[in-house]
Amino acid sequence: MSSDHGHHHEPGFIRKYLFSVDHKVIGVQYAVTSLVFLFIGFSLMMIMRWQLAYPSAPIPFIGGWLASAVQGVVDKTGTLLPEGYNALGAMHGTIMVFLGVVPLAVGGFGNYVMPLQIGAPDMAFPRLNMASYWVFLPGGIIMLASFFVPGGAANSGWTAYPPLSVTANVTGTNPFWNGQTMWLLGMIFLITSSLLGSVNFIVTIVHLRVKGLQLFRMPFFVWAQFVTAFLLLLAFPPLEAAGVMQLMDRVFDTSFFMPSGLVVSGQLQEYSGGGSPLLWQHLFWFLAHPEVYVLILPAIGIVGEVIANNTRKPLWGYRVLVYSIIFLGFMSFVVWAHHMFLTGMGTTLSTFFQTTTMIISVPSVVILTAFLLSLYGAAIRFTVPMLFAIAFLPMFAIGGLTGLPLGLSASDIHLHDTYYVIGHFHYVVAPGTIMALFAGIYYWFPKVTGRKMNDFLGKLHFWPTLIFMNAVFMPMFFVGLQGVSRRLWDQTSYVTGNETHNWVKMSSWGAWMLGLSQLPFIINFFYSAFAGKKVAANPWAATTLEWAAPSPPPHGNFPEVPVVYRGPYEYSVPGSRQDYSPQHVPDAKLA
Amino acid sequence: MLATRYWLPPDISSHGSAIDNLIAYLHVFMAILFVGWGIFFIYCLIKFRARAGHLARYDDVKAKPSKYAEVLVVAIEAVLLVGISMPVWASYRNEPPKDDPLIVRMVAQQFAWNIHYPGPDGKFGRTEPKLVNEISNPIGLDRDGDPAAADDVVSINNFHVPKGRDVVVRLSSKDVIHSFAVPLLRVKQDVIPGMEIPVWFKAVKSNDEVREAMTTTVALPTSEADIEPFAHKHRGDVFMGDFGQGAAGQPLAARGGWVTKETIAALVQAKVVEVAVAPKDPVNIQCAQLCGLGHYRMLGQMQILEPDAFTQWLESQTGGAEEFIDDE
Numbered sequence: 001m002s003s004d005h006g007h008h009h010e011p012g013f014i015r016k017y018l019f020s021v022d023h024k025v026i027g028v029q030y031a032v033t034s035l036v037f038l039f040i041g042f043s044l045m046m047i048m049r050w051q052l053a054y055p056s057a058p059i060p061f062i063g064g065w066l067a068s069a070v071q072g073v074v075d076k077t078g079t080l081l082p083e084g085y086n087a088l089g090a091m092h093g094t095i096m097v098f099l100g101v102v103p104l105a106v107g108g109f110g111n112y113v114m115p116l117q118i119g120a121p122d123m124a125f126p127r128l129n130m131a132s133y134w135v136f137l138p139g140g141i142i143m144l145a146s147f148f149v150p151g152g153a154a155n156s157g158w159t160a161y162p163p164l165s166v167t168a169n170v171t172g173t174n175p176f177w178n179g180q181t182m183w184l185l186g187m188i189f190l191i192t193s194s195l196l197g198s199v200n201f202i203v204t205i206v207h208l209r210v211k212g213l214q215l216f217r218m219p220f221f222v223w224a225q226f227v228t229a230f231l232l233l234l235a236f237p238p239l240e241a242a243g244v245m246q247l248m249d250r251v252f253d254t255s256f257f258m259p260s261g262l263v264v265s266g267q268l269q270e271y272s273g274g275g276s277p278l279l280w281q282h283l284f285w286f287l288a289h290p291e292v293y294v295l296i297l298p299a300i301g302i303v304g305e306v307i308a309n310n311t312r313k314p315l316w317g318y319r320v321l322v323y324s325i326i327f328l329g330f331m332s333f334v335v336w337a338h339h340m341f342l343t344g345m346g347t348t349l350s351t352f353f354q355t356t357t358m359i360i361s362v363p364s365v366v367i368l369t370a371f372l373l374s375l376y377g378a379a380i381r382f383t384v385p386m387l388f389a390i391a392f393l394p395m396f397a398i399g400g401l402t403g404l405p406l407g408l409s410a411s412d413i414h415l416h417d418t419y420y421v422i423g424h425f426h427y428v429v430a431p432g433t434i435m436a437l438f439a440g441i442y443y444w445f446p447k448v449t450g451r452k453m454n455d456f457l458g459k460l461h462f463w464p465t466l467i468f469m470n471a472v473f474m475p476m477f478f479v480g481l482q483g484v485s486r487r488l489w490d491q492t493s494y495v496t497g498n499e500t501h502n503w504v505k506m507s508s509w510g511a512w513m514l515g516l517s518q519l520p521f522i523i524n525f526f527y528s529a530f531a532g533k534k535v536a537a538n539p540w541a542a543t544t545l546e547w548a549a550p551s552p553p554p555h556g557n558f559p560e561v562p563v564v565y566r567g568p569y570e571y572s573v574p575g576s577r578q579d580y581s582p583q584h585v586p587d588a589k590l591a
Numbered sequence: 592m593l594a595t596r597y598w599l600p601p602d603i604s605s606h607g608s609a610i611d612n613l614i615a616y617l618h619v620f621m622a623i624l625f626v627g628w629g630i631f632f633i634y635c636l637i638k639f640r641a642r643a644g645h646l647a648r649y650d651d652v653k654a655k656p657s658k659y660a661e662v663l664v665v666a667i668e669a670v671l672l673v674g675i676s677m678p679v680w681a682s683y684r685n686e687p688p689k690d691d692p693l694i695v696r697m698v699a700q701q702f703a704w705n706i707h708y709p710g711p712d713g714k715f716g717r718t719e720p721k722l723v724n725e726i727s728n729p730i731g732l733d734r735d736g737d738p739a740a741a742d743d744v745v746s747i748n749n750f751h752v753p754k755g756r757d758v759v760v761r762l763s764s765k766d767v768i769h770s771f772a773v774p775l776l777r778v779k780q781d782v783i784p785g786m787e788i789p790v791w792f793k794a795v796k797s798n799d800e801v802r803e804a805m806t807t808t809v810a811l812p813t814s815e816a817d818i819e820p821f822a823h824k825h826r827g828d829v830f831m832g833d834f835g836q837g838a839a840g841q842p843l844a845a846r847g848g849w850v851t852k853e854t855i856a857a858l859v860q861a862k863v864v865e866v867a868v869a870p871k872d873p874v875n876i877q878c879a880q881l882c883g884l885g886h887y888r889m890l891g892q893m894q895i896l897e898p899d900a901f902t903q904w905l906e907s908q909t910g911g912a913e914e915f916i917d918d919e
Contacts, residue, residue: 081884082884082885082886082887082888083883083884085887086881086883086884086886155884156881157881161767161768161880161881162767163766163767163768163784164767164768164881164882164883167766167767168883259784259785259786260785261720261785262720262765262766262784263700263720263723263731263765263766264701264765264766264767265701265725265766266723266724266725268720268721268723275785276785277768277783277784277785278783278786311639311647312641312647313647313648313649314649342770342779342780342781343781343783343788344780344781344783344786344788347680347681347684347685350680351677351680354672354676354677355672358668358669358671358672361668362664362665362668365624365661365664366661368628369628369657369660369661372628372631372632372635373657375632375635375636375639376631376635376639377639377647377648378635378639378647378648379639379640379641379642379645379646379647380635380636380639380640380641381641382640382641390636393628393632394625394628394629394632397624397625397628398625401621401624401625402621404617404620404621404668404671405613405614405617405618408613408617408671408672408675408676409676409680410609410610410613410675410676410677410679410680410683411610411613411614411617411676413610413777413778413779414599414610414611414614414774414777414779415614416779416879417770417772417779417879417880418879477598478598481597481598481599481614482598482599482600482774483599483600483772483774483775483877485772485877485878485879486879486881487881487886487887488886488887489884489886489887490887490888491887492824493827493887493888493890494875494877494890495805495827495870495872495873495875496600496774496875496877498824498827501824571647571649572646572647572648572649573649574649579646579647
């Protein structure tokens with residue numbers, strides 16, 4: 001039944017691996033593509049960190065190549081230009097968020113694992129799924145191509161605030177093919193891809209669960225993807241609209257965001273005017289705040305799975321966790337203007353947004369506490385995925401806690417737009433989400449490939465990554481408390497920046513060491529995919545449905561459609577023979 | 592000495608201590624939470640590691656203590672929010688100061704801060720984008736057409752204010768979003784084109800006082816190769832005393848003189864071991880919102896003067912149709 005798509009002959013290479021409608025192939029496409037983008041995005045930052053640590057020094061090794069290969073990034077000595085710094089910065093943020101983390105967390109993990117975990121043969125709309133990947137990829141290519149057009153890539157921040165984003169990248173460039181315009185076009189592709197995907201996820205989870213899989217028996221990972229899909233569906237459209245509006249301001253001289261009377265470089269600008277830069281900020285942050293929960297929720301889902309499996313007991317407070325992420329999802333729509341406290345906001349509005357921001361911190365505290373309590377009374381196996389999942393907890397704690405001074409408007413006066421903010425959000429995304437994604441890769445690699453990743457290389461990846469993530473981002477809190485602004489090509493011209501420069505050097509060296517620390521992972525990933533130790537269907541002795549399918553699952557996933565008899569984390573059930581009771585095995589067969 | 596707390600810069604404003612206190616309480620709260628979680632975390636990792644004979648417990652841990660802890664966390668957050676942050680914001684930001692503040696306009700642009708004083712008549716002259724000339728009239732002041740503009744003073748990048756008096760700055764921008772930030776005054780306000788947004792502060796220390804308080808003694812480099820990096824690091828600094836002695840008995844480095852490579856070299860040669868230095872302009876104005884390629888160098892300086900010195904300065908600028916561009 002599961003492979004019953006009518007007459008079904010073996011597809012050719014293109015249909016099987018390129019334009020496949022199989023959620024597993026699409027999931028791997030997303031994962032591999034986004035890992036490449038993550039590597040590129042991180043490389044941009046490693047270049048920037050040279051300039052920060054050694055201002056005005058030519059970039060070693062690749063400075064010369066950059067001077068000849070790309071526009072507007074370095075000067076002829078190979079030194080990073082201020083506009084190049086801004087371009088790398090804007091593209092680092094964009095690539096990491098929209099081309100790296102979200103496609104991996106949602107397009108990669110969500111696509112591959114979620115249908116398996118609900119017992120489905122595929123997504124509800126397999127062709128839509130394929131479309132969403134093939135809209136994502138051109139979006140990414142447009143973004144990367146923008147480095148090679150005259151004027152170089154977008155350089156107005158991943159936040160693209162007008163009027164800067166409307167007036168930037170215009171001198172001596174083509175009105176269409178310039179960095180910021182291409183950024184907007186790329187965003188339109190990427191947002192469309194996310195919208196297509198989110199519809200698919202919601203319908204699949206609602207309709208394609210197998211018999212016995214009631215909502216409160218779903219793995220926590222599926223709940224996380226479910227809430228994430230709603231966030232994407234409801235939050236992205238305003239930004240897509242705003243992107244089109246900004247595109248029109250740039251290309252057709254409309255004035256959605258352009259006020260009257262602007263004088264740029266001595267030239268009176270010829271706009272009709274009357275527009276508002278604040279409108280863009282509201283539309284942007286209306287997406288971008290829920291977006292950060294899109295970044296964290298799948299990670300929280302993965303951590304839940306790995307912790308349950310490696311503690312050999314049910315997750316503590318499964319229902320509490322589910323209600324928390326649902327509440328978090330709702331609240332994420334009413335906090336956005338905490339990014340705008342200093343835009344001239346009055347007391348009433350800032351009171352509202354501070355309050356909602358404090359409220360939204362509560363479910364995060366609950367989730368973290370639930371995961372910690374899950375460790376109590378456990379029998380913890382320190383497998384490589386578990387190392388990453390465990391490390392996630394204090395890292396997410398630091399990231400979440402440092403959000404508090406930013407979420408209160410009075411303290412935000414001093415900390416807004418400083419390195420404190422950069423430290424805060426990176427702790428959540430980098431030692432937070434990305435480490436959770438690593439946990440997921442090590443955990444589900446055997447399911448995808450039928451082989452395990454090497455444990456020694458895994459630990460060689462884990463420990464330096466953990467140490468150097470902290471080396472990069474912890475100093476940023478000290479730098480930020482001193483008041484050093486973000487997005488500065490050279491911080492040392494300010495007294496506060498000059499005094500904190502040693503911290504900056506520490507972050508830079510940490511970043512380069514962090515880059516090197518990923519080598520064991522890259523080697524492990526490719527080596528193990530072809531020559532890793534072969535394993536059976538359920539090497540982790542896990543309970544959720546994806547482990548009932550063969551490794552790797554065939555087209556259609558389950559040779560026999562599973563039926564679910566119990567909750568997702570029935571480990572160490574008193575009286576049972578084994579320390580795990582898989583969801584799909586009837587009681588009679590368990591004993 | 593200026594007190595500094597944790598890693599905060601000195602606070603020389605009248606409202607800043609409330610903000611600093613909030614930041615301090617927050618971090619104590621954060622530290623307590625983190626350490627509390629951390630202790631439990633490490634305890635579990637050790638006590639509940641898998642080992643021979645150790646089995647996991649299926650039943651749910653009774654969570655009374657954690658429920659109470661959760662309620663306590665929410666309560667403390669509520670206190671920080673309602674008891675501190677809201678009142679601090681309201682008392683500082685609700686209304687501009689009424690007690691004879693100095694009112695100035697500040698027009699930000701890529702990449703400079705233009706400060707516009709109304710002059711003795713207390714009225715700001717009309718400005719018009721069409722009149723903007725980047726060299727001679729950056730804010731587009733209608734000197735010829737508007738009589739109120741005749742005595743206005745426009746200063747670039749050096750923001751002179753009197754110590755101990757409220758200052759209200761009406762911020763606007765010519766081109767893109769900037770952000771007027773003075774960390775030592777605990778002031779930050781986005782400057783948004785199309786809007787005029789006021790921000791206010793009162794400086795309780797003058798530049799001279801801040802410079803004295805920021806004076807540090809640093810060891811001079813011992814090798815010649817280190818002289819250039821040392822001079823570069825201290826390129827914004829001046830000597831806070833006389834150091835070394837030249838042939839005619841004059842100091843090699845005089846109080847108030849810039850720290851330069853040549854002076855350092857001379858001092859090193861004269862075997863001077865250490866010097867006292869401080870930033871010449873210790874209260875920076877930073878741009879805190881990405882505004883283009885010159886964002887990093889949109890550096891301004893507060894010039895906080897004793898009230899008499901400020902009046903003297905303002906009077907020296909006023910008068911005459913010439914635009915006095917003060918660009919020290």
